[in-house]
Amino acid sequence: MMFAASAAIMIWLALAVVRALRGPTVFDRLVASNSIGTGAILLLAVFGFMTGRPEFLDIGILYALLNVVGTIAVLKFFRFGDLGHRGGEEPD
Amino acid sequence: MRAVALVLTLLLFWLVLSGHYTLWLIGAGIVSSIAIAAFARRMAAIDDEGHPVEWLVGAITYWPWLLWEIVKATWDVVKIILSPRLDISPTLIRVKASQKSSVGLNIYANSITLTPGTISAALSSTDSTILVHAVTQDGAEATAEGTMDRRVTAYEGRAK
Amino acid sequence: MEMAQHIAAYLFLGIGCLLILIGGFGINRMPDVYTRMHAASVSDTLGAILVLFGLMIEAGPTLVALKLAIIILLLLFTGPVATHAVARAALEVGVKPLLRTRDGKPGKGIIEPDGSVTPWKD
Known part of the structure; x- marks a missing residue:
């Protein structure tokens, strides 16, 4: 059953990768990459149960934290062209 | 008051993540929770938005x-x-x-x-x-x- | 007892996997960015919750179940922030949403609270 679950998650990841490659806008790719991040967390959790090593969950927690930071970093870079930008005003 | 709640939350998070309950590890958890709460207080990050307990x-x-x-x-x-x-x-x-x-x-x-x-x-x-x-x-x-x-x-x- | 635990866990896992597959199918089927986000949120919220909840039941009352609960909470708190950020950025950059009314005619723009319609400007 864990095997079937990980297979389903991998198919989902493949579908998300297809969307990330097809685009067409950068936002489609971001939605897909956000899904890929969630999928990676699920895959890590299920894989931890498959191999009987739940330590993988700690990596899953890290992924959950980094996923949102990554998405927002890409958006900020796309908007301002600079990650150190303070925001609040329009880019010049 | 809010800072105490933050310390308790962080300590709970530490205990769940660590899974080893020795004196040294719990002590380290207490010290780092208090340190983080002190830093957050210095940054004025503990208000009703920072930690809405x-x-x-x-x-x-x-x-x-x-x-x-x-x-x-x-x-x-x-x-x-x-x-x-x-x-x-x-x-x-x-x-x-x-x-x-x-x-x-x-x-x-x-x-x-x-x-x-x-x-x-x-x-x-x-x-x-x-x-x-x-x-x-x-x-x-x-x-x-x-x-x-x-x-x-x-x-x-x-x-x- | 053990048997019932396994069956419940597999039930949640199965429904969760079905939902994430439907969500993955949806993001390839929907016509524009905003509607794709709706499809993605099927798999990112309920699909992920159900899979992790199934694992929680499988783990039983241990520390592992608590960690899974933390992952669920983190996903529920951070997921909408990322989705909102993407949607807002797309609107501000001016990605035109596909708008349609219930009977299939093209929509005019943003419906205001008083019922008037602000036309979409390019």
């Missing part, structure tokens, strides 16, 4: 209700995705939010995004409206009706 009590009734809303909305979106003629009517609608605090407005916007079929695309705190994108016109009108809005406002009242 008083909202936890109302969550006992709000979260199960929200979960049930998510289940219902998911079923609607699943039906749309699987229907052969893709029966969508995407709608942009601006809805009023009746929450007074920024945490309440945030919870409302996040609840809208969390239920599949509706996304809060922009929110303005000056006239407290939320721009909602819904995948069907029915979903948009259901959001504009304001059941969730009243629910979040009641939740906000309990957090005082």
Whole structure:
């Protein structure tokens, strides 16, 4: 059953990768990459149960934290062209 | 007071993540929780937005209700995705939010995004409206009706 | 007892996997960015919750179940923030949403709270 679950998650990841490659806008790719991040967390959790090593969950927690930071970093870079930008005003 | 709550939350997080309960590790956890709370206090990050601990009590009734809303909305979106003629009517609608605090407005916007079929695309705190994108016109009108809005406002009242 | 635990866990896992597959199918089927986000949120919220909840039941009352609960909470808190950020950025950059009314006619723009319609400007 864990095997079937990980297979389903991998198919989902493949579908998300297809969307990330097809685009067409950068936002489609971001939605897909956000899904890929969630999928990676699920895959890590299920894989931890498959191999009987739940330590993988700690990596899953890290992924959950980094996923949102990554998405927002890409958006900020796309908007301002600079990650150190303070925001609040329009880019010049 | 809020700083003490932050220390306790961080310590609980430490204990769950570590899983080894020796004197040295628990001591290290206590020290680093207090240090982080002290840093956050110096940064003036512990206010009602930084660590809204008083909202936890109302969550006992709000979260199960929200979960049930998510289940219902998911079923609607699943039906749309699987229907052969893709029966969508995407709608942009601006809805009023009746929450007074920024945490309440945030919870409302996040609840809208969390239920599949509706996304809060922009929110303005000056006239407290939320721009909602819904995948069907029915979903948009259901959001504009304001059941969730009243629910979040009641939740906000309990957090005082 | 053990048997019932396994059956419940597999039930949640199965429904969760079905939902994430439907969500993955949806993001390839929907016509524009905003509608794709709705499809993605099917798998990112309820699909992920159900899979992790199934694992929680399988783990039983241990520390592992608590960690899974933390992952669920983190997903529920951070997921909408990322989705909102993407939607807002797309609107501000001016990605035109596909708008349609219930009977299939093209939609005009943003419906205001008083019922008037602000036309979409390019």
